[in-house]
């Protein structure tokens with residue numbers, strides 16, 4: 141697949157291999173293509189959202205080699221060989237929702253839903269990091285995910301609810 | 313964002329060689345959290361990005377002689393949560409965790425943090441003049457929106473601040489920046505690393521153009537038991553400092569043996585004044601002792617229309633940080649780097 145933009149005068153595109161939601165993809169990317177744009181514009185994985193495009197909102201959060209990052213500030217070309225998990229890949233297709241997704245539904249942890257994929261990926265990444273115990277910890281360590289609808293109380297409640305089940309999933 | 317070439321350096325010598333060959337048009341890519349942002353804003357316009365992420369600079373190692381070496385490519389998160397950093401340099405751990413967000417700290421590296429650019433609004437906006445971005449074009453911040461600007465060591469050309477939290481703690485800990493370049497390796501004490509704006513605000517540090525930061529070395533510190541990082545900002549998390557203070561006390565009972573203090577958010581570099589720290593030697597760790605130190609640190613400060621409050625705020629933050637440090641690192645309730653009196 142040629143992902144070079146129309147005005148891509150040389151310098152040339154490069155090939156990278158990324159495993160995205162468990163599927164290995166060989167891609168040709170321009171050096172300036174961000175991981176966020178690659179996912180949304182070229183791979184049709186539009187679950188990951190673009191809020192600010194500057195690292196200031198967290199809507200674009202994905203798990204890159206199991207760590208949560210802002211995909212808007214990642215150049216795809218630099219991540220050759222990496223694994224990416226987006227909101228689409230948290231639960232296997234056709235299977236039950238990931239416990240964090242289910243908790244967001246159960247706790248009504250969103251209004252418009254725009255920040256939600258980033259919130260959920262970020263919460264899963266946070267639990268893997270292992271530094272969140274209390275609601276205060278969650279509030280601080282989730283501060284990189286803004287919610288313009290202000291669903292914060294229910295987001296914290298959902299994360300507390302899904303903490304144990306998410307941990308159990310990580311250890312297997 | 314302009315179009316640029318991308319290469320992946322395979323070793324330290326290779327990275328430096330590519331940088332030299334790019335002839336001023338090359339820029340190293342580490343975590344990308346500042347550089348990619350500046351590319352999007354058209355502030356950074358490199359012809360070539362040299363990706364250094366595969367270089368072997370991602371370890372935290374004990375140094376012979378007792379210090380700790382932080383590789384330039386260790387992420388801010390891995391540094392802050394490293395058990396030896398938390399045990400021996402809690403001030404640094406807390407400073408890092410007070411900065412940015414968890415996602416950004418997972419990406420940001422120690423080398424990149426040292427070289428992050430100012431958050432002055434005009435620097436980011438290519439539609440406006442800015443002496444730092446375009447030498448000689450003027451400084452709109454002096455009479456404009458200067459809430460995020462400095463009050464110490466400013467010049468008629470630029471009043472910007474260095475926005476890092478990590479670097480404030482590094483200044484208080486007297487860290488040493490190790491670099492490698494076409495002329496070989498050298499070490500730069502942190503106090504000599506960042507520069508004041510004077511007549512050359514586009515120059516922000518003493519790194520030579522083609523030098524690569526390889527590590528940040530922390531000397532042994534007697535301050536671990538009485539260390540604090542206090543950050544004052546517009547919201548409780550995920551915001552740059554208006555004013556911040558890294559403070560360390562070495563106590564003999566209630567008497568102060570030595571002090572380290574560095575300020576963030578107020579100058580073009582972490583602000584330290586060893587003469588002010590010396591005022592505390594032999595004194596009891598009380599508010600009465602701390603007040604003259606705060607005055608001394610801000611002697612000669614100049615406020616601007618929207619940031620003059622930083623002078624009084626800064627003095628109070630110094631007294632607060634020293635008061636907390638005197639209580640002891642362990643006594644300070646710490647929510648992942650957030651400092652609060654328990």
Ligand SMILES: Cc1cc2nc3c(=O)[nH]c(=O)nc-3n(C[C@H](O)[C@H](O)[C@H](O)COP(=O)(O)OP(=O)(O)OC[C@H]3O[C@@H](n4cnc5c(N)ncnc54)[C@H](O)[C@@H]3O)c2cc1C
Pocket residue numbers: 194195196339340341342343344345346347348349364384385388410411412413416419420421422423424425426427428475476477478523524525526550551552553
């Ligand atoms: C929304 C947002 C909020 C933030 N809030 C805070 C905050 O509150 N406090 C704070 O301290 N910081 C904050 N930051 C800044 C963040 O800490 C820096 O962007 C980060 O530390 C830079 O590291 P990096 O590895 O991503 O650098 P990069 O963006 O990769 O590089 C930055 C610069 O350093 C150069 N460089 C990188 N590594 C080396 C090396 N080894 N040798 C030579 N040159 C090198 C690059 O060429 C580039 O010029 C924030 C950033 C964002 C986007």
Ligand code: SF4
Pocket residue numbers: 430432433434435441442443444445450451452453454461469470471472513
């Ligand atoms: S303060 Fe410095 S960075 Fe800001 S506009 Fe003036 S010259 Fe530019």
Ligand code: FES
Pocket residue numbers: 189190191192193194195196197198199200201210211212213
């Ligand atoms: S879109 Fe990436 S942080 Fe806002």
Ligand code: FES
Pocket residue numbers: 249250251252253254255256286287288289290291
């Ligand atoms: S639910 Fe609307 S932004 Fe969070």
